[in-house]
Amino acid sequence: MITEQAPGKLYIAGEYGVLEPDCPAILVAVNQFIRVSITKTNSAAGIIHSRQYSQDSIHWVRRGFKMVIDNRDNPFEYILAAISYTERFCLEQHVKMKLYDLHINSDLDSSDGKKYGLGSSAAVTVATVKAILRFYNVPFSNELVYKLSAISHYSVQGNGSAGDIAASVYGGWIAYQTFDKNWLKQELNHKTLSEVVSEAWPGLKIQLLTPPVGLNLMIGWSQQPASTSRLVDETNANKAALNGEYQQFIDFSRQCVLEMINGFENKDIHLIQKQIRVNRQLLRHFARINQIAIEIPRLSKLINIAESCGGAAKTSGAGNGDCGIVIADAQTDVTALEQEWRQNGIMPLDLHVHQSKIKQ
The missing domain is CATH 3.30.70.890 (GHMP kinase, C-terminal domain)
Structure with missing residues (x-):
């Protein structure tokens, strides 16, 4: 069994502004985690299981006469996106795909399932990406995990800055500035995933900060x-x-x-x-x-x-x-x-x- 974890996060300053280019925020990673365990399976089908998320509510909105399911608060959507993009990257590295079971365990919610707001969707995305890369023995850096996680998360959420992804990957106190979303969309449309994650992303800045003694x-x-x-x-x-x-x-x-x-x-x-x-x-x-x-x-x-x-x-x-x-x-x-x-x-x-x- 392979187990990887990712911490939750909190925004310290710069909310909403960070959605725009060249507008930084400060975040911190906290010592509550989502853990993803992965094991090879010999059965005909793999499973994805989470004790915390199995009873999650589904949200929907009305668009005209249509009822539209909003899956952005459903953690399984982020897990599936992380699996999809990370395996796509692994395939480009000529890795042979296998069947496996994923088990997710979270500290980021209260005992009765209420969310604290610690960025559980980002943390579960990061932990899933790390677990799969390690399962396939693909070497990885923080930058690679951040980029695969940001792409996966954005594919589900469709908005946001991915600052919570950066906090979950890099830990500690960070100053963060988001990347150019339109550039990323265009790159993903005509380049391989391996090419996109190896490029410098316009606008992206992640700076580690050291707090003053006594803070x-x-x-x-x-x-x-x-x-x-x-x-x-x-x-x-x-x-x-x-x-x-x-x-x-x-x-x-x-x-x-x-x-x-x-x-x-x-x-x-x-x-x-x-x-x-x-x-x-x-x-x-x-x-x-x-x-x-x-x-x-x-x-x-x-x-x-x-x-x-x-x-x-x-x-x-x-x-x-x-x-x-x-x-x-x-x-x-x-x-x-x-x-x-x-x-x-x-x-x-x-x-x-x-x-x-x-x-x-």
Whole structure:
């Protein structure tokens, strides 16, 4: 049996802006994992099994008179896409295909199956790609795993930045900038997968960051799950109408995250905290002009409690539920913060930053 794992992720800053070229975000990998085990089978059919995902709901939308199934929240769609693209790559390396069983085990959801918002679809994609490459004895680097995973994930989701893929592959704290999606589509249409993953992807930047000594990341869960893909759909639909306001948001988001990266490079916790607060206000404005809910009341409560205890806080990811994050320092009253969170229905998550092994 071969087992590979991939960590979950959290966005620290730069959400929504990161969907655009040349607009960075900061993410962190956390020490909760999805594990994919693969074993050769001699039976007539292989199986894909997950204890957590077997009862997943199917979402659908109405398009005119048609009922359309939305599979973007179905983890099996990402697993199947990862298998398809990774095997296609292996075939191009003249690897003989085999039958196998896949078993998936996840820490990224609560015990009753509710999602924390830690990027389970990205993590299961990354872990599946790694497991299959290792099963077929195909050497791999972090870059190869990232690119195969990003292609697989994007084929299902159809939107997003693939920043969560980068966090699951590279681990730790990262500054991330997305690739040119139109370029990738064109390349995949007329080149082999092996050629595409060996190319430099225009716009893509992944930079490992080292946090200042004394920086403490705290995570609170609103206990209200959210759907990233549908929120991104809504904002994408509004881009043209918003025009100048949307571009202004992108410009301000870029400036904010670049300042925060400077905070990491100069070991300046206070600069990082300042930009966390700036980013929160940018996202609140973005929510208003798009008429979407990012900072729901439970998340506002989470943030206000953290700020009253000396931390710098904001929503994490697409918002509308899931988690909020706090950048705390030596002056933050962590005990009082967590106690007040619990009293207000917010669950502190005992998560820590996961550092992955670097594979060139």
